[in-house]
Amino acid sequence: MSADEPYSQPPIDVGLGQGEGRPPAAQSSIDAAMAELSGRGPLHTAEAGQRPRRQPPAPVTTAIALVCIGVYLGLLIHGNGASTETLLKFGMRMPGGIWDGAYWALITPAFIHYAGLHLYFNLSALWVLGRFMEPAIGSWRFLAFYLAAAPLSASFQLAAADETGVGASGAICAIFGFMWIARWRYRQFQLVLSPQTIRFVLAWLVFCVVLTYFQILNIGNAAHFSGLAFGVLVGAIAIYRDRRKPLGAALALFVAAAVIPLFWAPWSPYWLGYKGAIAHRAQRFDEAIGWYTRAIEIDPSDATSMWNRGLARAELGQTEAALADMTQAREIEPRIGRHED
Structure with missing residues (x-):
């Protein structure tokens, strides 16, 4: 690498970001558990031999499912639905885009599924649970609950993994959490949430943490557990009226x-690299170097921050330090800063 070649490279964009990257975490840890539910449906009864009456309509549940199917078909038409470029067209945003103010992108991932099985299991779970919860609390309340659970769970996933993930499972876990805690008030919930099913779902959620830890699957566990917690809190507020103040404070x-x-x-x-890039673009190079350095201290393999720190140092005339940073960044990521044909 020549002495003057690196300095022609602009700072790496950590705002909206258009790079391929890996597919975002699929919020799918509840899928297999709910597959068991979808297969049995209303046969999980609170009393032996009891069969439920015909369920009333669930228009919001149906509408959510149809939107998810429509988005999935759109991804198929565009070819590579798992690519970042395609997902961006359908409402996903990189972390920098959300930090820049695209907060609506915390909701849209709940309608995006790039794998057929992921979509099937999520919609099976949504249908089994939603057609009980929606009639019980009302369609408008159910819609508000879903549209609150989706961004909250996505935000926790963003905080934990620097991505929102995709899929409806964060919101579905919230539905499960509400029905789990409120099943003694809404007895019909017990038709689909037997003690065995509840234990199975909770065990599966924990097992998915293990799968993620050993890098077997990239699962949005933070979205699932935060969705579950949200559902439990809202359900507790609904049924424990004498404890609404402390529960409301907790919520x-x-x-x-x-x-x-x-x-x-x-x-x-x-996030630290994102803040550094903002300072970098504003030509506050000393400040940018500080942000990049903090990012590298947390993650020494952060090639983007390493490269950008080198660019900032080059602007300040710190040639030797700049080359050292950029050489190390290329050792971590050989393609960084190179123009692609």
Whole structure:
């Protein structure tokens, strides 16, 4: 690498980002558990031999399912539905885009599925649970619940993994959590949530953490557990009227915890690199170097921050340090900073 070649490369964009990257985490940890539910449907009865009456309509549940199917078909038409470029066209945003203010992109991933099995299992779970919960609380309340659960779970996933993930499972876990805690008030919930099914779903959620830890599957566990917690809190508020004040305070703290990472995430190398890029573009090079350095301290393999720090140092005339940073960045990621044909 020549002495003057690196300096012609612009800072790596950590805003909206158009790179391929790996497919986002699929919010799918509840899928297999709900596959068991979808196969048995209403035969999980609270009393032996009891069979449920015909379920009333669930228009919101149906509409959500149809939107998910429509988005999936759109991804198929565009070819590679798992590519970042395609997902961006259908409402997903990279973390920098969300931090820049595209907060609506916390909701849209709940309608995006890029794999057929992922879509099938999620919609099976949504249909089994939604057609019980929606008539019980009303369609408008169910819609509000879903549209609250989706961004909250996506925000926790963003805070934990620097991505929102895709799929409806965060919201589905919230539905499960509500029905789990509220099944003694809404007895019909027991028709689909037997004690055995509840234990199976919870065990599966824990097992998916193991799968993610050993890098067997990239699963949005933070979205699932935060969705579950949201559903449990809302369900508890609905049934424990004498405890609504402390439960309401807990829910407010939970929402605040979901909002904070949208503006402040100093534990995240991605966020630190994003802040560095903002300072870099504004030609505040010393400040940018500080942000990049903090990102590298947390993640020494962060080639993007390493490369960008080299660019900032080059602007300040720190040639030797700049070349050292950029050489190390290329050792981590050989293609970084190179123009692609």
